[in-house]
Amino acid sequence: xxxxxxxxxxxxxxxxxxxxxxxxxxxxxxxxxxxxxxxxxxxxxxxxxxxxxxxxxxxxxxxxxxxxxxxxxxxxxxxxxxxxxxxxxxxxxxxxxxxxxxxxxxxxxxxxxxxxxxxxxxxxxxxxxxxxxxxxxxxxxxxxxxxxxxxxxxxxxxxxxxxxxxxxxxxxxxxxxxxxxxxxxxxxxxxxxxxxxxxxxxxxxxxxxxxxxxxxxxxxxxxxxxxxxxxxxxxxxxxxxxxxxxxxxxxxxxxxxxxxxxxxxxxxxxxxxxxxxxxxxxxxxxxxxxxxxxxxxxxxxxxxxxxxxxxxxxxxxxxxxxxxxxxxxxxxxxxxxxxxxxxxxxxxxxxxxxxxxxxxxxxxxxxxxxxxxxxxxxxxxxxxxxxxxxxxxxxxxxxxxxxxxxxxxxxxxxxxxxxxxxxxxxxxxxxxxxxxxxxxxxxxxxxxxxxxxxxxxxxxxxxxxxxxxxxxxxxxxxxxxxxxxxxxxxxxxxxxxxxxxxxxxxxxxxxxxxxxxxxxxxxxxxxxxxxxxxxxxxxxxxxxxxxxxxxxxxxxxxxxxxxxxxxxxxxxxxxxxxxxxxxxxxxxxxxxxxxxxxxxxxxxxxxxxxxxxxxxxxxxxxxxxxxxxxxxxxxxxxxxxxxxxxxxxxxxxxxxxxxxxxxxxxxxxxxxxxxxxxxxxxxxxxxxxxxxxxxxxxxxxxxxxxxxxxxxxxxxxxxxxxxxxxxxxxxxxxxxxxxxxxxxxxxxxxxxxxxxxxxxxxxxxxxxxxxxxxxxxxxxxxxxxxxxxxxxxxxxxxxxxxxxx
RNA sequence: GCUGGUGUGGCGGAACGGCAGACGCACAGGACUUAAAAUCCUGAGAGGGCAACUUCGUGUGGGUUCAAGUCCCACCACCAGCACCA
Numbered sequence: 001x002x003x004x005x006x007x008x009x010x011x012x013x014x015x016x017x018x019x020x021x022x023x024x025x026x027x028x029x030x031x032x033x034x035x036x037x038x039x040x041x042x043x044x045x046x047x048x049x050x051x052x053x054x055x056x057x058x059x060x061x062x063x064x065x066x067x068x069x070x071x072x073x074x075x076x077x078x079x080x081x082x083x084x085x086x087x088x089x090x091x092x093x094x095x096x097x098x099x100x101x102x103x104x105x106x107x108x109x110x111x112x113x114x115x116x117x118x119x120x121x122x123x124x125x126x127x128x129x130x131x132x133x134x135x136x137x138x139x140x141x142x143x144x145x146x147x148x149x150x151x152x153x154x155x156x157x158x159x160x161x162x163x164x165x166x167x168x169x170x171x172x173x174x175x176x177x178x179x180x181x182x183x184x185x186x187x188x189x190x191x192x193x194x195x196x197x198x199x200x201x202x203x204x205x206x207x208x209x210x211x212x213x214x215x216x217x218x219x220x221x222x223x224x225x226x227x228x229x230x231x232x233x234x235x236x237x238x239x240x241x242x243x244x245x246x247x248x249x250x251x252x253x254x255x256x257x258x259x260x261x262x263x264x265x266x267x268x269x270x271x272x273x274x275x276x277x278x279x280x281x282x283x284x285x286x287x288x289x290x291x292x293x294x295x296x297x298x299x300x301x302x303x304x305x306x307x308x309x310x311x312x313x314x315x316x317x318x319x320x321x322x323x324x325x326x327x328x329x330x331x332x333x334x335x336x337x338x339x340x341x342x343x344x345x346x347x348x349x350x351x352x353x354x355x356x357x358x359x360x361x362x363x364x365x366x367x368x369x370x371x372x373x374x375x376x377x378x379x380x381x382x383x384x385x386x387x388x389x390x391x392x393x394x395x396x397x398x399x400x401x402x403x404x405x406x407x408x409x410x411x412x413x414x415x416x417x418x419x420x421x422x423x424x425x426x427x428x429x430x431x432x433x434x435x436x437x438x439x440x441x442x443x444x445x446x447x448x449x450x451x452x453x454x455x456x457x458x459x460x461x462x463x464x465x466x467x468x469x470x471x472x473x474x475x476x477x478x479x480x481x482x483x484x485x486x487x488x489x490x491x492x493x494x495x496x497x498x499x500x501x502x503x504x505x506x507x508x509x510x511x512x513x514x515x516x517x518x519x520x521x522x523x524x525x526x527x528x529x530x531x532x533x534x535x536x537x538x539x540x541x542x543x544x545x546x547x548x549x550x551x552x553x554x555x556x557x558x559x560x561x562x563x564x565x566x567x568x569x570x571x572x573x574x575x576x577x578x579x580x581x582x583x584x585x586x587x588x589x590x591x592x593x594x595x596x597x598x599x600x601x602x603x604x605x606x607x608x609x610x611x612x613x614x615x616x617x618x619x620x621x622x623x624x625x626x627x628x629x630x631x632x633x634x635x636x637x638x639x640x641x642x643x644x645x646x647x648x649x650x651x652x653x654x655x656x657x658x659x660x661x662x663x664x665x666x667x668x669x670x671x672x673x674x675x676x677x678x679x680x681x682x683x684x685x686x687x688x689x690x691x692x693x694x695x696x697x698x699x700x701x702x703x704x705x706x707x708x709x710x711x712x713x714x715x716x717x718x719x720x721x722x723x724x725x726x727x728x729x730x731x732x733x734x735x736x737x738x739x740x741x742x743x744x745x746x747x748x749x750x751x752x753x754x755x756x757x758x759x760x761x762x763x764x765x766x767x768x769x770x771x772x773x774x775x776x777x778x779x780x781x782x783x784x785x786x787x788x789x790x791x792x793x794x795x796x797x798x799x800x801x802x803x804x805x
Numbered sequence: 806g807c808u809g810g811u812g813u814g815g816c817g818g819a820a821c822g823g824c825a826g827a828c829g830c831a832c833a834g835g836a837c838u839u840a841a842a843a844u845c846c847u848g849a850g851a852g853g854g855c856a857a858c859u860u861c862g863u864g865u866g867g868g869u870u871c872a873a874g875u876c877c878c879a880c881c882a883c884c885a886g887c888a889c890c891a
Binding site: 677 | 888
């Protein structure tokens, strides 16, 4: 068998005729939308891509046989670092880099025989596409969901650019490795936090692995608690301000011995006149500002802080005076940026209090000599309160409600929900991204372009680096930057930052539905027809953020009436990694990286597809190895040789059961992307056929259809040779439920749960009949001699267990 | 630390509470061959026995059940995500 010429023949045919075309509003077939996370345009395909594409392809091919109108599209995520870095390093124009990169990944997809509908291919850096990314931003802006604000951001002093958290992991710049610092800059934000509860709803409804759902819930970080307002007093006892503090442990309120405020909170500046050690405060603020966010969050670090002299707050439950500190373990952007510190019952407060010699008041039972007794410890035990006035002796559960009630009745507290998730920082000082459709006018402020001016095309530049002040490379494109304000007509400048890489990927599944529409991001009726993505495959690397961003945009688009559904995806399946021989993630940079194209050249696409997926389950990490690939090649050879032993037409009685079982098994496996067990079921079937040394025409036909989603090339070829017609014109074979049941099965007979014998029992037998057959067996009869039967268990087609004394 | 997941032969991995180790690789023996490769057949969890057979076996320790890899409790190890979130 010459797999090279066979595979070429079929690929040429498919990609010329496009039998995989998805039909809008198909009159009879139900729709099915299979999505693979589009390619990040950076180079060649790697093994990781096969983990997600091949199962999706198998599912798409299976569903087409099942009579579905399948949408299985592909595209490129092209804005972002790979193209820009290549431009900086080699001088290649990012447009050319992307064009070449797109061609590479699409060609390589074809060499794998992936059944994408290439007529719907999109690319995020194409103006026809990013016109609609800009349009979505415009809607966000016009609906008050996008705003510009001064904020602390990660900044690389060497590259002169703002970095996202993901581009600055471990406090080092992703591009140059320098230490990242915190800098205040004007930044764009999207009001994602507002959508927290809606996103939690999306998470609940989507079908996805529990660990991934949990990661998303953690990211959103919803918590319920109480917000208490403390009055701030000066030395003279005059009220000078109010300090709201959020807590989830209101039961510990009698244990407060200090309060701590995040150093950057402006509240302090307002009461500056009352603070006697202002210089010291300013010094501490400077010191913490220099430290990066990462350093601050490192738990290795010792607590630092500074007492705020001259002011105090009063605990409303007992009028106790409480000292005020600033401390950088308190995060400015969570809740109110201040904590009520209870050293006995919070480990951070405990450490801080030890260091600053602040007193402890224990209010819940437990041993606080070495560590704080935290809620994780006292809640399950339902311990009782101590030192808490009228609440002393109550259980925590009781006290929690009663204390909150008291504070609320006093008018100093309210119930409150908080989220860890912040608004989405949405700008980068980069060239290769979507320009904001925004003009900055000295008179009108930020002014949106009108829809008819979209797309705002990214201008050509020669210099892709930001300037010394960290202004975006686009600021150097003077002709482009200088413009008239769309509102007042006077001189203005365009926003020169660009959108982050995540923008284009936060709505792309919608564009596939109507990729060439120039009136809307997609036609509403088409969106309604195709609905949510039925199955979405891809890696797990950025899944938490990507899916949340996707939920956010889809919710927004739903609420403004641009799309008909709130949920973008019905089922999302994260694939495992492909590991190299050292158990590390296989990537281009990995020394042991094996290119899938190398394997395709050597063994063919069918074998490559099957071998990788025979190595392990879709969601598992699979170590890549050539070991065992022989098993797949010899399987394909055996399949090829089936042509020589075709005898008879209809399904034979010898193979009726096996064929029906294979059908049931493999259908389930394709639906659930369990290709490893699908392959093993196919192997078992071929083994049986080879043993019997014949296969009928109908059996071969059905078998080839069942194997086609995994090995599309060789099955197409054999089918054409034997049946003189096209496999893709077939429908999935049907089977009779009763063929799944053998007339007679061998089952195990146990006595006192130990296997004693095996007997053949008709599947139609009743319990009594089965047992009498078993008892007639010589070994059973001997073992039961002289014993009294206590209990008899018969699980049809599985087991008989006789309990006897 | 918190959350979620995983733990099965020499290896990759299978097992609706019902014969653990399917399927494949590697391995051993045999057939074919001058020989090798390829192919085909056979064997094999570990220990013991010439044998029929038998004991032990799914990270560890308990439990539920006629029956546990699977369910429950406790613990250990590894992987992933989050991590000073009040």
